[in-house]
Amino acid sequence: MKYIFVTGGVVSSLGKGLAAASLGTLLEHRGLKIVMQKFDPYLNVDPGTMSPFQHGEVYVLDDGAETDLDLGHYERFTHSVLSRSNNTTSGQVYQTVLDKERRGDYLGKTVQVIPHVTDEIKARLRKLSTEQPCDVVITEIGGTTGDIEGLPFLEAIRQFIQEVGPQNAMVMHVTLVPYIKAAGELKTKPSQQSIAKLREIGLHPQVLICRTEHPLGEDVRYKLSVFCNVPLEAVVEARDVDHTIYEMPLMLQHERLDDTVCRILGITAPPADMTEWKKFVSRVIKPKKRVKVAVVGKYIELQDAYKSIYESLTHAGASADCGIDLVQVDAEELEEKHASEFLRDAAGILVPGGFGDRGIEGKIRAAQYAREQQTPFLGLCLGMQVATIEFARNVCGMTDANSTEFDAAAQYPVIDLLEEQKDVTDKGASMRLGSWITKIVEGSRAHKVYGSTEIRERHRHRYEFNMKYREQMTAKGFVISGTSPNGSLVEMIELNDHPYYLACQFHPEFQSKPNQPHPLFKGFVTACLGHGG
Incomplete structure (x- = not known):
């Protein structure tokens, strides 16, 4: 088994995750089995309690792990299906070490960063290799070289390479x-300077990925090669992509990165056949048609907050040879102005998930506008909840309908806290998380979209549709088209007298891939094309 460690220097947000994922793509297309992993040096146990403004979206895995958004890139760019073993934080490492100390596992020894913390990091590397056998493990180390919290990870890697x-x-x-x-x-x-910092720690990079806005001339490549002690062919240019992140594997292939890596590690594998990937990228860059989709969210000014949703729209658009023109609408602005000012030109409206009451009334107005104007609508998680509240208020006459998340004393709590959540005090990793089965009603639009009566989707929420109002709402045309296997939880809702009005309690954006767009997004984009394409 071979190991590739991806570090970053100079500044943060350089795209280490994309570089790692792109290398994974190239090696996978050479016929190798790839497993990807992220080490995050922050002390949070996981990003589940972090604000999207701090960390971007929280990406949820099949086993319920709340992880860094880079794991979304890993799953989209490769065939990997990741688990909690693929994301390790300093918080998890120190928590494990301290638990062992309390149990007496260290037999009275003084517990130190070296060897106890570094041993735990190496143990997680080995555990991953055992759980997910492969040809190559690619491990990204978060943060920037020189960050104090990242030093134990770099020291552990130094020891591991030895x-x-x-x-x-x-x-x-x-x-x-x-x-x-x-x-x-x-x-x-x-x-x-960045590489000098790495050398102080005892690590020497064999490949440089150089993020740049301008082409690297031969003189610059030569200078980097000489001063950083890296072979000339291992100085790789990674210019800012022109159109889409999915160009990056092709750019790195042009720089012969995968050839260089295979040579360094002694891997014999045929060249990467990127034919299908190139076709996908071509459809993204030069689509035959375009369609406008409004995303109404509360973290709209932060691109990474809805990363997986935007990528899923791109995947679905490419499958229809259609470019997506995003209209990013701040839900709070919809509370102040008429919805038509923001939404009248949109061929479709998507309301994503979120927490807290800020912007909720704006999201409800967006759902109302989509329903009344017959505009294709897709609601995700909280998006399903606001669609439920809107229907209860404006169709069923329950003017005070709300979620108990936003109004604990609501007269009609059509969305309420899950029973098992009512005694929860810890916020971290305590929601309904991970992959769950949904039973779909035959003949429903959801059934047509999925082509199946049973699906598995990833969840991350505390509140659910309140079954006390089921009969009252379905009598008015509210359709419950997906439930948990025992029928106790509502997973999908839709409206019959509408071209495409679907909402789900889960997060389909976590299972979409470039050449395998998620059915809900694909159906939504197709409906948008029919409405205003």
Whole structure:
């Protein structure tokens, strides 16, 4: 088994996750089995309690692990189906070490970062290798080289490479080569300093991924090669992509990154056949038609908050040879102005998930506008809940209908806390999480979209449709088209007298891939094309 460790330097947000995922794509297309992993140095146990403004979206895995959004890139770019073993944080490591100390596992020894914390990190690397056998493990280390919280991970990697042998492991360093406009030059000094920091720790990168806005000339490549002690062919240009992140594997293939990695690790594998990937990218870049989709959210100014949703729309659009023009609508603005000001030009309206009452009335107005104007609508998680509240208020006459999340004293609590959530005090990892079965009603629109009466989808929520109002709402045309296997929980709702009005309690965006778009998004985009394409 071979190991690739991906580090980053100079600044954060360089795209280490995309670089790692793109390398995974190339190696997978060479016929290798790839497993991807993320080490996050922050002390939170997981990102589940973090604000999207702090960390972007929380990506949920099949086993219910709340993880970093980079794991979304890993699953979209490769065939990996990841588990909680694929994401490790400092919080998890220290929690495990301290639990062992309390139990007396260390037999009275002084517990230290070296060896106890570093041993725990290495143990998680080995555990992953055992649980998910593969040809290559690609491990990304979050943060920036030199961050104090990341040092134990880098030290653990140094030890691990010694143990498995340098012929079986390598370091790929992602760095920034900035362009100084006044001087008209690309500068290599930040990269030199970043690698000097790595060397202090005892790590030496064999490959440099150079993020840059301008082409790397031969002189710049030569300088980086000499001063960073990296072979010239291992200095890889990673320019900002022009249209879509899915261009990155093709760009890195052009730079022969996968050839270089295979040579360093002694891997014999045929060249990567990227034919289907190129077709997908071509449809994204040069679609035959375009359609406008409004996303009404409360974290709209932060691109990473709805990362998986935007990517799922891209996948679905490409499958229909259609480009998606996003109209990003702040839900709070809809509370102040008429919905038509923001939504009248949209061919479809999507309301994503979220927590808290900020912007809720705006989301309810968006659902009302979609229902009344016959605009295709897709509601995800909270999006299903606001669609339920809107229907209860404006069709069923329950003017005070609400969720107990927003109004504990609501006269008509059509959305209420799950029974098992009522005594929960800890916020972290305590929601209904992970993959659950949904039974779909035959003949429903959901059945037509999925082509099945049983599906598995990933969840992340505390509140559910209140079954006390089932008969009252279905009598008015509210259709419950998907439930839990025992029928006690509502998973999908829809409206019959509407071209496409579907909402689900789960998060379908976590299971969409470039050449395998999720059925709900595919159906939604098709309906948008019919409405205004």
